[in-house]
Amino acid sequence: MISSKHISLKYILKQLKLIAGILFGLGACTTSSTPTMRQAADQCGVNLGVAIHDRFFDTDSLNRYKKVICDNFNMIVAENAMKPDRIQPQKGTFYFQEVNELIRFAENHQLKLRGHCLVWHKQIPEWMSKDNYSKEELLSVLKTHIITTVRHCKGKIYAWDVVNEAIDEHQPDYMRPSVWMKTIGPSYIDSAFVWAHQADPEALLFYNDYDAEGINEKSDMVYELVKGMKDRGIPIDGVGLQCHFELGKIDFESIRNNMLRLHELGLQTQITELDISLDSSAVNVQSRQKQGDAYGHLCRLCLSDNQCTALVIWGVSDADSWIPQLSDYKRDKALLFDENFNKKPAFDTLYSTIKNAI
Ligand code: G3I
Secondary structure (H helix, E strand, O other), X not given: OOOHHHHHHHHHXXXXXXXXXXXXXXXXXXXXXXXXXXXXXXXOOOOEEEEEOHHHHOOHHHHHHHHHHHHHOOEEEEOOOOOHHHHOOEOOEOOOHHHHHHHHHHHHOOOEEEEEEEEOOOOOOHHHHOOOOOHHHXXXXXXXXXXXXXXXXXXXXXXXXXXXXXXXXXXXXXXXXOXXXXXXXXXXXXXXXXXXXXXXXXXXXXXXXXXXXXXXXXXXXXXXHHHHHHHOOOOOXXXXXXXXEEOOOOOHHHXXXXXXXXXXXXXXXXXXXXXXXXXXXXXXXXXXXXXXXXXXXXXXXXXXXXXXXXXXXXXXEOOOOOHHHHOOOOEEOOOOEOOOOOEOHHHHHHHHHHHOOO
């Protein structure tokens, strides 16, 4: 069920701050000195996350990278290190060294940890995606991966993206023809959630997808999928809206309406992979400011509804972003920090939005 735990804690915190404000004349988000963005997020009860690049694991010369994370965010998610190809490169051989490093880092710095992702059509090891498994064999492969991974991380993961990107609006049945779908059929989704819940009943469980943020054909299918899961009593807590956006193409009202209909099903939403890219040929003062405005707008949208329970940025600095390479360098500069970790207008606007949030 929904994390009534998290929602009510956030609610109680808000109420306490409001009472303190009334009694002592303080604003609910008031701080004694200038808070870091992380402190502001903590004080406002916002789960503000960032995706951790593989550079995190490289050397200890990366203190600067780690400091930027700790100063500005209260939640982390591995951009790649917790995907199946990294965790189970060979059948039955689980590699948890990087996962353990992330868990340690999160514990040492009181950061929440999101788990991404248990089931996807990409970044699965070759042995897993071979087509010659029978349905029973592949079910067993999936179950072993989920149970072993989630059990290893039990109590350490705040929320798992259990199934990622299973909907494909271009297919007649709207289901992505992944190895899971082709060999097992659509029931793999329910099974994955049931096994994840079995392995860690406290972790929140999410279905996560892209291009399904506003109301459209794809988000209608996501809605039908998760509604069906709720009706069948499958333990799903929420829907992750990835939010890989291009500046100028964001329909905030439509996103709000989509969030609302999901919340009405008794599900949370989280903004799980936010980045807002610019046209590489038009990176200038105006576009950078507009990008900031868009970050602020989305943040306010999430903060205005306590069932939108997290906002995660997909990477720290523009040096790490997946976007330039994947867009043939036509899109770029999508994140809050530039290549040298300088704060951009996007950072400033997000920061002030959070400070002014309550
Ligand atoms: O595995 C090789 C590794 O052996 C090699 O050393 C390294 C050198 O560049 O490349 C490695 O693979 C890359 C991998 O990231 C790990 O760095 C792949 O080439 C690269 O394609 C892969 O990109 C990731 C992408 O998912 C894969 O689909 C991005 O970093 C990551 O940001 C992106 O994240 C996804 C989310 O998981 C789901 N939603 C969409 C989002 C953006 O595509």
